[in-house]
Amino acid sequence: MERYLLHFKNEKYLPQNCRDLARKGRDLVSDMNVSVRLARVATKFIEFDIAAEKEDLDTLVKRLSLIGDVDNVRHVVEEHITKDKGIEDGIFYYNNERFWECHEAFEGVWKQCYGREKELVQGIILVAVAFAHQQENEESIGIGMLSRALEKLGTSPSMYHSIDVDKIRKHVIEMQKANKLTRFEI
Structure with missing residues (x-):
C-alpha cells in the first residue's frame, strides 16, 4: 500500500471533529482495502492520511467526497530535492x-x-x-x-x-x- 494525503474543502469542521471525521472516513470505505490513519482539520481543508493501492484511489476519493469537495491529492514519497x-x-x-x-x-x-x-x-x-x-x-x-x-x-x-x-x-x-x-x- 502507498501513502496519500487527501485534502477536502472544509466549510464547517474544527480540529475537535478530527476523530469523528476519521471514523466517518473509515465507515465510508469500510469495504475497501484502505487504511484511514487519521484526519487533520485546518481552516480551509480536511486532511486525511491514507494508505491505499493506487488503483483504489479514484474510488476512495469519490467516497470521501461526501465529506467535502476534493481539493488536493498527494502521493507521499520521499523526495530528493534541492x-x-x-x-x-x-x-x-x-x-x-x-x-x-x-x-x-x-x-x-x-x-x-x-x-x-x-x-x-x-x-x-x-x-x-x-x-x-x-x-x-x-x-x-x-x-x-x-x-x-x-x-x-x-x-x-x-x-x-x-x-x-x-x-x-x-x-x-x-x-x-x-x-x-x-x-x-x-
Missing part, C-alpha cells in the same frame, strides 16, 4: 496550513544540513509539527513542543533564506505565554 526547493515547498505548505507536508519538506532540508543549521531547521520543523497536533485536536501536545522548538531555534541568525527566524521566535514565546497555538505565516 535544499532551496525544500525550503520553498516548506514555506508554501506552512503558510497554507499543510503542516505535516511542511514537516516533510523541511525534513528533506534538514537531511542536507550540518551543525547549527541542522538545529535551526529542526526548530522550524517542531513549530510545524506543533500545528499539525493542533489540527488533530491535540493542542496541549503542540504547546508542549514549543520549548523544544525555541531551544532548537536558539540564537540563530535572524534570517534563514527568506524565513524571518526572529518572527518565529517571537510568536513561539507569545504562544507559550498564552498557552495557545496561534497561526502565523513564515
